[in-house]
Amino acid sequence: MRFTPTEDQIAFAEATRSFVSRECRPDVVRAAWATGRTPAALWDGLDGLGLLALLAPEELGGGGSELELTSAFEELGRAAVPGPVVEHAAVAVPLLAALAPDRLADSAAMSGGLTATVSDVVPYLGAGHALVLESDRIRLVDLNGIEPQESMDSSRAVGRLDRSRIDTAEVLAQGPGVAAHIARAEDRAALMTASFLLGLSARAIEITVEYTSSRRQFGSPVGTFQAVKHHMANAHIAVEMARPVAEAAAWAMATDADDSRRVCSMAKVMANKAARRTAKAALQCHGAIGYTMEADLHLYLMRIWSLLNAWGTTEFHSDRVFDALGDVESDFNRTRQASLVG
Amino acid sequence: MNLEESSSDHEFRMEARDWLRTNRPAERLPSPDTERGFALNREWERTLFEAGWAAVSWPEEYGGRGLGLWEWMIFEEEYFAAGLGPRAAQNGLFLLAPSLFEFGTDAQKAQLLPRIAGVEDMWAQGWSEPEAGSDLAAVRVRADRDEAAGGWRVNGQKTWSTRAPFCNRLFALVRTDPESTRHRGLSYLLIDLDAPGVTVRPVQKLGNETGFGEIFFDDVFVPDSEVLGGVGNGWKVAMATTGSERGLILRSPGRFMAAAQNLVDLYASVDGPSSTLKRDVVDAWISAQAYRYNSMKTVTRIAEGGKVGAESSGNKVFWSEMDVHMHETALDLLGDGAEIDGKWWHGFITSMATPIFAGTNEIQRNIVAERVLGMPRS
Numbered sequence: 001m002r003f004t005p006t007e008d009q010i011a012f013a014e015a016t017r018s019f020v021s022r023e024c025r026p027d028v029v030r031a032a033w034a035t036g037r038t039p040a041a042l043w044d045g046l047d048g049l050g051l052l053a054l055l056a057p058e059e060l061g062g063g064g065s066e067l068e069l070t071s072a073f074e075e076l077g078r079a080a081v082p083g084p085v086v087e088h089a090a091v092a093v094p095l096l097a098a099l100a101p102d103r104l105a106d107s108a109a110m111s112g113g114l115t116a117t118v119s120d121v122v123p124y125l126g127a128g129h130a131l132v133l134e135s136d137r138i139r140l141v142d143l144n145g146i147e148p149q150e151s152m153d154s155s156r157a158v159g160r161l162d163r164s165r166i167d168t169a170e171v172l173a174q175g176p177g178v179a180a181h182i183a184r185a186e187d188r189a190a191l192m193t194a195s196f197l198l199g200l201s202a203r204a205i206e207i208t209v210e211y212t213s214s215r216r217q218f219g220s221p222v223g224t225f226q227a228v229k230h231h232m233a234n235a236h237i238a239v240e241m242a243r244p245v246a247e248a249a250a251w252a253m254a255t256d257a258d259d260s261r262r263v264c265s266m267a268k269v270m271a272n273k274a275a276r277r278t279a280k281a282a283l284q285c286h287g288a289i290g291y292t293m294e295a296d297l298h299l300y301l302m303r304i305w306s307l308l309n310a311w312g313t314t315e316f317h318s319d320r321v322f323d324a325l326g327d328v329e330s331d332f333n334r335t336r337q338a339s340l341v342g
Numbered sequence: 343m344n345l346e347e348s349s350s351d352h353e354f355r356m357e358a359r360d361w362l363r364t365n366r367p368a369e370r371l372p373s374p375d376t377e378r379g380f381a382l383n384r385e386w387e388r389t390l391f392e393a394g395w396a397a398v399s400w401p402e403e404y405g406g407r408g409l410g411l412w413e414w415m416i417f418e419e420e421y422f423a424a425g426l427g428p429r430a431a432q433n434g435l436f437l438l439a440p441s442l443f444e445f446g447t448d449a450q451k452a453q454l455l456p457r458i459a460g461v462e463d464m465w466a467q468g469w470s471e472p473e474a475g476s477d478l479a480a481v482r483v484r485a486d487r488d489e490a491a492g493g494w495r496v497n498g499q500k501t502w503s504t505r506a507p508f509c510n511r512l513f514a515l516v517r518t519d520p521e522s523t524r525h526r527g528l529s530y531l532l533i534d535l536d537a538p539g540v541t542v543r544p545v546q547k548l549g550n551e552t553g554f555g556e557i558f559f560d561d562v563f564v565p566d567s568e569v570l571g572g573v574g575n576g577w578k579v580a581m582a583t584t585g586s587e588r589g590l591i592l593r594s595p596g597r598f599m600a601a602a603q604n605l606v607d608l609y610a611s612v613d614g615p616s617s618t619l620k621r622d623v624v625d626a627w628i629s630a631q632a633y634r635y636n637s638m639k640t641v642t643r644i645a646e647g648g649k650v651g652a653e654s655s656g657n658k659v660f661w662s663e664m665d666v667h668m669h670e671t672a673l674d675l676l677g678d679g680a681e682i683d684g685k686w687w688h689g690f691i692t693s694m695a696t697p698i699f700a701g702t703n704e705i706q707r708n709i710v711a712e713r714v715l716g717m718p719r720s
Contacts, residue, residue, distance in 0.1 A: 001351065001412055002344050003638040004646070009343070067343060209715050224720035229711030230704070236715055237656040244635035245628075251343050266628045318624045325606055325627065 003244070006067060012051075013071035019045055020079035026296045029080050033154030038083035038126040043113065046085065052113075053104070055094040060104055062097070066188060070250035073192045074243075077199020080299045082155035083125045084115035086311075090192040091116040091185045092131050095138060098181050099173040109140065118186065120166065122146075123310070125157035132166050133186070136179040139169040153306040155299070184253075187264040190311040191249045194264075194271035197307055198246060201239045201271075201278035204300040205232060208282040211297075215287075222285070231281035238277045242270035262324040265317035272314045275304045345638070347416075354409070355416045361393065362424040373688060374430035375553030380464075380508040383430035387461045396459040397435060404451065405459030411641045418596035428597070430505070434458035434465035438513050440586045441530075445571035445579050454532070466506035468514025468533070468557065469580070471499060476705045478580065479525040483516045483559065493565040494518065494531065496539075499558050504699075506555030507544040510535050515580045518573055528576035532568040539563075549691035587700040588658035589650050595634035598661065601668050601689070602630035605675075608686075612675050622671040629664045636660075652713035655706040662696035662703060669693045 005013075023042050032038055046052050054069050056062030069090065076085055092114040096103045103109060108128070115127040122130050124143055132139045141161060148157040173181075209232060212223035222228050249267040252260035279301045283290045290297045308314070347355070367386055372379035390396050391405065399414040400406025407413075429435060439458055442451055457463040474480035483498030496516060506512065512533045519527030535542060539562040545554035571579035609615055609623045636657070640650060669690035673680040680687065697703040711717040 001347060001638065001642075003635070003642045004343060006343055205715070209717055213716075213718050220720065221718045223711075223717040226704070226708065226720075229717055230707045232715055232717065233656070233659070233707035233710035236710055237659055240653070240656055241629075241632045241636055241660050244639050245632045247343070247639075248345060248635045251345050255346075266631060269624075269628055270632055315621070318621055318628075321628060322620060322624045 003247070005071060005247070008064070009067050009071045012064070012068040013075055015049055016051060016072040016075040017078070019049055020075060020081055024079040024081050026080075026299055029082050029155055029299050032082035032125060033157075036125065036148065036157055038113065042081065043083060043126065046081075052085075052089050053093055054089060056097045056104055057101070060097070060101075062093070065254040066191065066250040067247075067254045069192060070195045070246055073195035074199035074202070074246075077196035077201075078203040080155070080200060080203070080303055084113050084123055084127050084156075086189055086192045086196060087116040087123065087130075088113045088127070090188045091133075094188065095131060095133075095181055095185050096172075099138065099178060103140075103172065115143075116185075116189070117161075118311075120161045120163070121158060122161055123156035123158050124148075125155065130161070131172070132161070132169065133182045136176060136182070137174040138172045138178060138182065139166060140172050141166055141169040151306070153302040155303065156306055158306075183261070186311060187261050188253060190268040190317065191246060191253065191264045193307050193311045194242070194249075194267040195246050197271040197275040197304060198239055198243055200300045200304050200307075201235065201275045204278050204282040204297065204304070205235050205239065207297055207300070208232060208285050211289075212285050222287075228285050231285050235274070235278040235281040238270075238274035242267070242274040245270045259324070262321055265312070265320040265324075268312055268317045269314055269321065272308050272317075276308060279304045351412060351416060354413055355420060358395070358417050358420040359424070361395065362420055362426070365389065365393065366424050366426060370425065370685075371427060373551060373553075373692075374428065375505060375547070375551040377508055377552065380430050380505060380553075384461050384464065387429060387431055391460045396431075396461075397439070400439070400455065400459065404455035411644060415594060415596065415637065415641060418594035419599060420596070422594075422596040422600035423603075425600075430508075431458065431461050431464060433467050433505070433509075433513075434463060434511075436591045437467060437583050437586055438465050440591060441513075441570065441579050441583045444582055445530075445575075449567070450532075450570065463511045464505070464509040466503045466509040466512045466535070466555065466557075468500040468503055468512045468516075470502045472501050475502070476702045478515065478584075478701070479528075479577070481515050481517060481528065483514065484520060485516045485518045485529065485531065485564065486520070487518075488563065491563060491565075493563055493568075494529075496531065496533065496559040496562040496564055499556060501556040502545070502699075503555045503557055505553050506535070506542050506557055507552060512557065513570070513583075515576050518576070525577040527574060528580070529573050530570040530576040530579040531564050532570055533559075533562065533564055537562050537564075547691075548694065549688065584700060585650055585654050588706065589640065589654035593658075593661045595630065595637045598630040598633055598664060598668070601665075602627040605668055605672055608672055608675050612677075615675060619671065619675055622667070622674070626664065626668045626671055629660075629667070633661060633664065652709050655701075655709040656714065658700060659697075659703045659706050659710070662693075665693040665696050 023045050028039055051072055053061045054064035113127040114129050115122055115124045116131040118133045128143055130141045130143055132141050146159040148159055151158040212228055213221050215222050246267040249263040252263045286297055289295050371383050374380045374383040394407055398407040398409045398417045399411055402408045471481055485494035485496045488495050512535050514531050514533055515528055516531055517527055518529040539560040541558040542555045544552045545556055546552055547554045605623055605626050672686040673690055712719055
């Protein structure tokens with residue numbers, strides 16, 4: 001047993017971090033919600049890194065696994081990268097690779113990102129098409145003419161699909177075998193959203209530590225006050241304890257382990273709790289300046305709040321973990337002589 | 343990254359499981375924090391030692407099995423899953439021993455470690471004083487130099503020392519430089535509780551167990567050979583010990599995984615539990631798993647030559663709050679029955695100590711904020 005990132009993971013995360021720290025500064029995120037598009041330099045750069053197609057087959061520029069992708073998504077979260085990156089890289093690409101590989105080369109569908117959803121609510125910023133995932137059917141829906149709704153985070157551009165648009169869209173794949181692929185893609189999306197949330201949270205903590213170290217009140221930096229320290233320590237502990245679960249889930253996905261669904265759900269529950277706690281703590285410690293759209297902090301907060309329900313709410317994933325408890329045949333769950341606690 | 347158990351690890355797990363299943367006490371052992379419970383646990387732990395299971399990660403020459411921390415984690419999982427509880431010898435095993443390995447002389451290690459594993463010496467911890475609880479650097483117990491006798495004369499008082507009334511030895515932080523303040527001028531002494539001048543007075547803890555003790559020193563002689571880590575280095579050694587206490591060594595994941603599983607079983611046995619309680623149970627179960635993954639990362643880091651630093655403070659906050667949460671959930675599930683004396687009620691009282699001991703969680707949060715996050719000191 002060895003619980004440590006692989007060299008590929010570390011290298012890929014570093015490359016991603018280095019790229020987004022240059023190409024995805026806060027003004028770039030703001031520009032995205034003003035224009036309704038992911039800036040081309042950013043999207044193309046992610047593509048150039050190999051991130052968007054990482055889970056495609058090697059001959060199509062992929063060949064990576066969830067381990068590298070999870071590490072990279074935490075970096076994307078740290079930069080609050082706009083656009084349907086989870087939907088494209090973690091859902092659409094692997095689904096197409098498995099079920100409709102010729103479509104991966106379809107530039108009309110892929111350009112600007114292919115988004116995905118399990119409902120009629122779709123985050124699409126810049127994407128021209130969406131995969132709509134039903135229980136055992138995948139449709140390719142044209143998003144032409146769709147308008148963003150007023151929503152929490154403009155950098156997602158969330159729209160609603162009307163029923164007729166879905167019902168008349170092309171069916172890309174259908175049948176009992178498709179359901180398993182969809183289920184797996186949803187697990188992966190929950191996991192990558194969890195990693196994105198951890199990146200957002202880690203960065204929100206950093207920003208808040210910087211701010212509270214310089215902002216003075218009552219003659220001292222507010223960061224010297226124990227109440228402020230404790231908010232940040234709580235947030236940090238929650239993030240640090242959530243991260244190994246996401247890493248373990250990535251390993252479970254990459255090795256196709258029996259318990260991968262359960263561990264992905266655990267990752268989303270832990271990340272949701274950590275992110276919610278972080279967002280509240282970061283806002284509270286910023287005070288009123290944090291409650292303005294002028295402060296960069298909101299780029300992280302609004303995204304955190306918008307992602308808490310994306311790819312499964314806390315309750316959804318908690319219930320899934322609970323339902324799986326009975327089936328877990330692990331080494332740690334047997335021969336219990338009901339007795340000592342604590 | 344490879345989270346799969348190797349075949350040799352798996353064999354070790356099965357060997358431990360079989361042995362524990364065959365040899366564990368027929369009746370559930372009482373808490374080691376009472377005189378009778380302490381004696382019964384000690385007897386059981388002697389059996390453990392004789393079969394070579396007392397300290398699997400220690401070298402064989404000291405009474406261990408010569409294995410690594412992975413095996414230790416696996417053994418702990420099996421130990422708690424077999425329904426066994428905290429070890430009466432835990433202060434010696436999990437707090438003093440890691441510091442002995444790091445700072446002890448060869449003679450100290452050779453003499454003391456086998457006696458810890460073999461439960462011949464039972465150790466209490468001498469940190470707290472009436473005026474120095476979580477503010478450990480405020481200790482006042484002083485040791486004056488007795489050059490002629492080759493040692494130290496200790497005077498003062500320690501308090502809230504768990505199981506001290508039943509133990510024969512004490513590791514303590516004392517002030518050996520009378521001019522010193524705070525964390526300078528402290529030394530880490532290994533004191534004989536049967537030595538002339540030592541008085542141990544039992545103090546009843548919450549829940550009526552007598553396992554607390556306050557300890558009075560009246561010119562107690564401690565020879566030079568019983569200073570650990572050198573005179574004046576007490577703070578450094580004590581910090582290593584508290585790192586063990588806050589980190590994974592004292593609170594292994596196995597213990598929380600077993601408690602979480604017991605909670606799941608309790609939930610299943612209750613008529614019509616609410617969805618809120620279901621969420622609490624799942625949260626507890628997920629937290630125990632998260633703690634396990636986090637511990638696996640730590641073990642990997644240590645195995646690869648890394649160290650555990652201030653982040654063990656975050657660990658302590660996490661596991662202690664998890665411990666409290668699990669027991670609160672259990673009592674909620676039991677409803678009216680929670681009031682009647684039982685294992686969850688006892689566990690709950692014990693869990694209520696965890697955010698206080700080993701440095702309160704408020705102190706730990708300050709450490710995380712200042713030393714891990716780099717926030718300004720006041």
